Amino acid sequence: MTKPLWEKAKRADFEAAVLSHLDAAYNLARWLLRNEQDAEDAVQDALLRAFRFFADLRGGDGRAWLLTIVRNTCYSRFRKAGAGERNVALDEEVHDLNGGAVSPETEVIRQASSRSIQQALEALPVDLREAIVLRELEGLSYAEIASVAEIPIGTVMSRLSRARRRLQETLGEKEILP
Amino acid sequence: MSCTAPRPLVDAYLDGELDLMKSLEMEEHLRECAICSGAHEAGRNLRSSLQLQGLRFAAPADLRRRVRAGLRDEAKRETPAPIPWHWLSLAASFAVVAALVVGALPELGRQGSSQLFIDEIVAGHVRSLMVDHMTDVASTDKHTVKPWFDGKLDFSPAVVDLADHGFPLVGGRLDYLGSRPVAALVYRRQRHLINLFVWASAKEDPREHSLARQGFQVMHWWDRGMSHWAVSDLNAAELAEFAALVRERGG
Numbered sequence: 001m002t003k004p005l006w007e008k009a010k011r012a013d014f015e016a017a018v019l020s021h022l023d024a025a026y027n028l029a030r031w032l033l034r035n036e037q038d039a040e041d042a043v044q045d046a047l048l049r050a051f052r053f054f055a056d057l058r059g060g061d062g063r064a065w066l067l068t069i070v071r072n073t074c075y076s077r078f079r080k081a082g083a084g085e086r087n088v089a090l091d092e093e094v095h096d097l098n099g100g101a102v103s104p105e106t107e108v109i110r111q112a113s114s115r116s117i118q119q120a121l122e123a124l125p126v127d128l129r130e131a132i133v134l135r136e137l138e139g140l141s142y143a144e145i146a147s148v149a150e151i152p153i154g155t156v157m158s159r160l161s162r163a164r165r166r167l168q169e170t171l172g173e174k175e176i177l178p
Numbered sequence: 179m180s181c182t183a184p185r186p187l188v189d190a191y192l193d194g195e196l197d198l199m200k201s202l203e204m205e206e207h208l209r210e211c212a213i214c215s216g217a218h219e220a221g222r223n224l225r226s227s228l229q230l231q232g233l234r235f236a237a238p239a240d241l242r243r244r245v246r247a248g249l250r251d252e253a254k255r256e257t258p259a260p261i262p263w264h265w266l267s268l269a270a271s272f273a274v275v276a277a278l279v280v281g282a283l284p285e286l287g288r289q290g291s292s293q294l295f296i297d298e299i300v301a302g303h304v305r306s307l308m309v310d311h312m313t314d315v316a317s318t319d320k321h322t323v324k325p326w327f328d329g330k331l332d333f334s335p336a337v338v339d340l341a342d343h344g345f346p347l348v349g350g351r352l353d354y355l356g357s358r359p360v361a362a363l364v365y366r367r368q369r370h371l372i373n374l375f376v377w378a379s380a381k382e383d384p385r386e387h388s389l390a391r392q393g394f395q396v397m398h399w400w401d402r403g404m405s406h407w408a409v410s411d412l413n414a415a416e417l418a419e420f421a422a423l424v425r426e427r428g429g
Contacts, residue, residue, distance in 0.1 A: 027234050044241070
């Protein structure tokens with residue numbers, strides 16, 4: 001096969017299987033890095049890497065595979081920038097004070113403005129933020145999130161619960177039952 | 179008053195991740211437990227807030243353009259193994275491959291990638307038939323064909339002799355599939371040519387898969403660190419016989 005024809009065929013293949021998930025890639029990068037320019041740079045890097053290693057995808061889920069690469073690219077940027085950005089993941093046992101049980105209060109979310117929700121999301125530690133973004137904004141299943149974040153499903157569930165609880169505390173008000 | 183149902187379980191129900199039995203139990207529990215139904219309600223409200231407030235970012239238009247430009251440059255930099263082409267067949271092969279790529283594009287998603295790859299394999303087979311380039315090394319002797327690949331590939335394909343079963347070796351050539359150089363071993367059953375594409379691959383499903391595509395029979399299996407794809411216009415039963423013999427005698 002001639003070289004230009006080969007290039008075209010590989011790009012067409014890649015376009016359908018991977019590039020079609022560009023929005024998901026950008027959304028994840030934007031929420032992880034909290035900055036438009038950084039997110040654009042990270043997405044470009046990630047897509048270049050995805051193209052180089054496209055052979056590894058064969059037959060797999062293009063979206064989850066691309067998001068894994070995007071996530072790794074973003075985390076490399078954290079390591080380069082220094083520990084500050086990272087918000088070290090809380091140790092599951094020590095910090096889950098409630099023991100996971102539902103407390104005797106009903107939590108109600110008030111009509112929160114878009115800006116305050118955005119701030120609340122950005123304020124979450126990065127491991128909780130990525131879980132809630134992948135679940136609520138990208139609609140990934142627990143298994144897909146586990147695959148992208150390279151964590152067990154139990155950890156996905158625990159991070160989602162903690163993320164939701166924190167967001168509700170930040171945005172909502174508590175109502176004590178009589 | 180408190181409830182011992184763990185919060186993550188209510189969330190899992192909210193996310194549609196509980197199986198049927200657990201979902202039914204949870205529905206029952208939510209009817210009886212004010213705390214959990216409150217948590218469920220709060221979870222639903224949080225979801226509406228997150229989804230309705232336009233928090234999901236779309237890629238800016240110029241990012242898409244820049245990414246495409248970057249990929250074009252990257253594709254140029256990648257050099258496939260040089261394959262000499264006979265001039266007259268260039269136009270014909272272009273049409274075949276273009277038709278296959280365009281035809282395959284509407285298939286998207288998980289299935290789509292495998293479909294595109296299978297089309298690529300069949301295109302490789304068709305190309306080899308159309309031009310004066312079936313083999314780089316033409317020999318019926320496996321002791322000539324196998325060493326020919328040394329230094330050209332970073333793996334050594336097993337080349338088996340099946341002449342006593344009616345599948346004489348025709349030769350071998352270098353081909354390029356899925357962005358990597360692969361070995362193409364050519365066999366024959368009477369007038370039917372078989373391309374056996376082989377390359378080193380991390381563990382795949384070892385079972386044999388067989389399918390028909392564009393009038394050809396395709397078989398795939400993974401064995402001892404090598405992915406195998408056999409393509410031919412030979413019928414399925416005989417191709418399966420060929421595959422079984424290769425597996426048996428391989429390595």
